[in-house]
Amino acid sequence: MLTAHNISFARRGTPILTDVTTEVKPGAVTALIGPNGAGKSTLLHILSGAIQPDHGTVLLNGLRLAALPRKALARQRAVLPQSSTISFPFTALQVVLMGRGAHAGVTTRTEDMAIAQEALRMTGAEALADRPFTSLSGGEQQRVQLARVIAQISGADQDEPRFLLLDEPTNHLDLSHQLKILRVARALSRRGVGVFAVLHDPNLAAMFADTVIIMTKGHVLTQGPTHAVLRAEIIEEALGVRVIVQRHPAFDVPHIVPVE
Numbered sequence: 001m002l003t004a005h006n007i008s009f010a011r012r013g014t015p016i017l018t019d020v021t022t023e024v025k026p027g028a029v030t031a032l033i034g035p036n037g038a039g040k041s042t043l044l045h046i047l048s049g050a051i052q053p054d055h056g057t058v059l060l061n062g063l064r065l066a067a068l069p070r071k072a073l074a075r076q077r078a079v080l081p082q083s084s085t086i087s088f089p090f091t092a093l094q095v096v097l098m099g100r101g102a103h104a105g106v107t108t109r110t111e112d113m114a115i116a117q118e119a120l121r122m123t124g125a126e127a128l129a130d131r132p133f134t135s136l137s138g139g140e141q142q143r144v145q146l147a148r149v150i151a152q153i154s155g156a157d158q159d160e161p162r163f164l165l166l167d168e169p170t171n172h173l174d175l176s177h178q179l180k181i182l183r184v185a186r187a188l189s190r191r192g193v194g195v196f197a198v199l200h201d202p203n204l205a206a207m208f209a210d211t212v213i214i215m216t217k218g219h220v221l222t223q224g225p226t227h228a229v230l231r232a233e234i235i236e237e238a239l240g241v242r243v244i245v246q247r248h249p250a251f252d253v254p255h256i257v258p259v260e
């Protein structure tokens with residue numbers, strides 16, 4: 001379990017997060033939605049250990065995040081940032097192998113290669129393995145980066161649950177690639193990974209998340225099972241848009257339709 005207890009964080013005296021308590025369960029997809037500037041990325045960075053909160057505690061599998069050695073942390077959780085630049089012409093496979101850095105000395109080269117290739121296969125990017133990363137389209141780069149973070153937390157060298165933190169993973173992707181990335185995230189969760197994804201589209205959260213957290217102005221407005229949270233009055237309060245929430249015509253999930 002990855003848990004945040006009573007997290008508060010300010011920048012130059014301005015509160016960004018106030019008393020946030022939440023959890024990311026292994027084996028489930030947790031989506032975080034909320035308006036621009038609500039503090040979603042900041043919370044993701046605090047859950048990842050990249051930012052230290054001013055108050056409160058983050059526990060990863062029962063241990064304080066701040067006290068975990070960097071390599072142990074890297075084997076238990078990986079972060080897909082909103083954007084990342086790689087300017088040296090590494091191949092896609094080399095980029096994915098970079099995810100294995102924290103395992104060096106614990107695994108063999110053959111094992112790392114098998115894990116990298118499996119991660120590329122999962123994200124539908126195996127045909128890109130030998131292409132220079134810089135020559136790939138935005139959607140292709142995103143799938144390779146997802147393969148890198150999957151490779152980072154893969155392998156049999158530790159028993160603790162692992163977590164993937166995805167910051168707007170569908171940004172800049174066409175609909176087909178948005179669905180592909182989130183299908184991979186869901187498939188990983190069904191293998192026991194705890195997935196935490198910042199999403200802007202409540203319909204993607206409805207389709208792929210088991211649990212939804214809604215944040216506004218640095219607070220958790222509500223959180224819980226997707227069906228319970230994605231209700232019209234809550235979405236209207238959080239996002240400031242009038243909506244109707246219907247049953248999705250094809251799946252047993254909410255379908256959110258703006259009506260203004």
Ligand SMILES: Nc1ncnc2c1ncn2[C@@H]1O[C@H](COP(=O)(O)OP(=O)(O)OP(=O)(O)O)[C@@H](O)[C@H]1O
Binds near residue numbers: 011036037040041
């Ligand atoms: N490096 C920084 N320096 C100063 N203020 C920052 C910094 N990063 C974020 N903020 C501020 O913190 C607040 C929360 O930002 P954050 O990026 O966490 O929001 P968000 O919900 O992820 O927004 P978005 O949906 O627009 O990506 C915003 O008011 C933002 O301007």
